[in-house]
Amino acid sequence: MITVLLEPERRQLHYPKLNTVLQLLHELKLGQTDVLVIRDKELLTQDRSLAPGDTITVRRVTSRG
Amino acid sequence: MKCRKCKAQAAVALPSHNTAFCPDCYLLFFRSQVERTLHKQRMAKAGSPILVALSGGKDSLALALQLHELGYAVHGLHVDLAIPDYSALAKQFCEKFCSTINVPLTIIELREEGLAIPLIKSRIKRPICSVCGKLKRYFFNKFAVENNFPVLATGHNLDDEVSRLFANTIRWDASYLSDQGPVLPAEAGFARKIKPLYRLSEFEIANFCFLKNLEHVTAACPYSPKASFPVYKSLWNKLEERMPGAKIQFYENFLRDGRPVFAAWAEQQTDLEPCPGCGYPTSSGLCGVCRIRKMVGAGVNGPGVSDLDSKQAG
Numbered sequence: 001m002i003t004v005l006l007e008p009e010r011r012q013l014h015y016p017k018l019n020t021v022l023q024l025l026h027e028l029k030l031g032q033t034d035v036l037v038i039r040d041k042e043l044l045t046q047d048r049s050l051a052p053g054d055t056i057t058v059r060r061v062t063s064r065g
Numbered sequence: 066m067k068c069r070k071c072k073a074q075a076a077v078a079l080p081s082h083n084t085a086f087c088p089d090c091y092l093l094f095f096r097s098q099v100e101r102t103l104h105k106q107r108m109a110k111a112g113s114p115i116l117v118a119l120s121g122g123k124d125s126l127a128l129a130l131q132l133h134e135l136g137y138a139v140h141g142l143h144v145d146l147a148i149p150d151y152s153a154l155a156k157q158f159c160e161k162f163c164s165t166i167n168v169p170l171t172i173i174e175l176r177e178e179g180l181a182i183p184l185i186k187s188r189i190k191r192p193i194c195s196v197c198g199k200l201k202r203y204f205f206n207k208f209a210v211e212n213n214f215p216v217l218a219t220g221h222n223l224d225d226e227v228s229r230l231f232a233n234t235i236r237w238d239a240s241y242l243s244d245q246g247p248v249l250p251a252e253a254g255f256a257r258k259i260k261p262l263y264r265l266s267e268f269e270i271a272n273f274c275f276l277k278n279l280e281h282v283t284a285a286c287p288y289s290p291k292a293s294f295p296v297y298k299s300l301w302n303k304l305e306e307r308m309p310g311a312k313i314q315f316y317e318n319f320l321r322d323g324r325p326v327f328a329a330w331a332e333q334q335t336d337l338e339p340c341p342g343c344g345y346p347t348s349s350g351l352c353g354v355c356r357i358r359k360m361v362g363a364g365v366n367g368p369g370v371s372d373l374d375s376k377q378a379g
């Protein structure tokens with residue numbers, strides 16, 4: 001299971017299986033430059049693989065206000 | 066993906082530049098982008114004082130940090146809008162940031178001017194964001210001029226600039242199209258204004274903030290609109306995905322080929338004169354801010370009310 005934390009909404013999602021960051025972005029219907037994808041304080045490019053047990057933060061880059 | 070420069074594992078991929086960087090090389094890339102823009106657009110002399118408008122958000126803090134690291138004498142200026150659940154936080158981030166890197170910070174309290182945003186919102190029908198933007202520009206400019214800063218810098222990024230240009234183009238707003246750009250020269254009553262991040266996208270700035278551990282306000286202003294800018298931004302992001310480099314091309318080609326035409330037109334329009342209430346340059350009669358003061362009963366000593374807005378964009 002992969003846990004995904006969406007920011008700034010602070011919403012949590014769970015995926016039984018995802019192979020790469022690119023797949024995750026497709027699932028979330030997000031473009032490559034819409035968000036930062038973070039695992040253990042490290043930024044991930046879209047070709048990086050994900051593994052069961054990963055917790056991934058997906059942080060939107062658009063500023064409001 | 067590997068870093069283009071050192072072949073280490075990449076952390077940031079930039080489709081519009083068709084490249085990727087590791088954390089260290091990315092920060093060098095970012096720094097050199099800002100340095101090049103400052104230099105190429107002759108924005109400010111090396112080491113000179115720069116007044117930086119700070120909102121507490123990622124763009125303005127990233128700008129201040131990068132200018133500071135490039136050796137400019139940064140002075141922060143924050144306008145406290147007095148918006149509940151938002152302004153106090155934004156101010157705290159500015160204070161913490163400036164004390165961490167040890168640069169001076171001036172805070173202008175709109176409440177003390179009788180112009181707290183919630184008060185204005187309750188008294189004036191116009192969209193609050195246009196009034197709020199006008200007030201911020203007014204006080205940033207006023208402070209820069211009165212304190213003889215050679216230049217006022219704002220954190221506008223490529224996405225801000227492109228969506229604003231797009232909005233102005235959709236309306237064919239000749240007045241705004243005549244003076245939108247990364248450098249606005251000093252004119253009678255107006256400080257010189259620069260946007261050193263205008264070639265960097267929100268994504269690029271967000272990566273910089275993350276890698277620099279830069280804390281900034283993430284809460285949205287409660288009055289933040291569901292307005293046209295976010296729509297344009299997402300349209301442009303879709304376009305950029307299919308045509309990497311489209312944003313920068315649209316903007317730079319405008320600066321080169323479009324703006325001069327509108328600027329020539331604007332030359333023939335009415336001149337600006339000092340506002341009778343406060344001396345701010347305006348196209349006729351009381352300036353926009355003095356009219357707002359009058360409407361909320363904050364008191365000015367000028368005569369009649371005019372319909373024309375002072376047209377400074379920013």
Ligand code: SF4
Nearest residue numbers: 065194197286288289
């Ligand atoms: S969202 Fe509107 S009211 Fe809130 S800070 Fe921005 S411009 Fe001002």
Ligand SMILES: [Zn+2]
Nearest residue numbers: 068071087090
């Ligand atoms: Zn590298």
Ligand SMILES: [Zn+2]
Nearest residue numbers: 340343352355
């Ligand atoms: Zn005035």
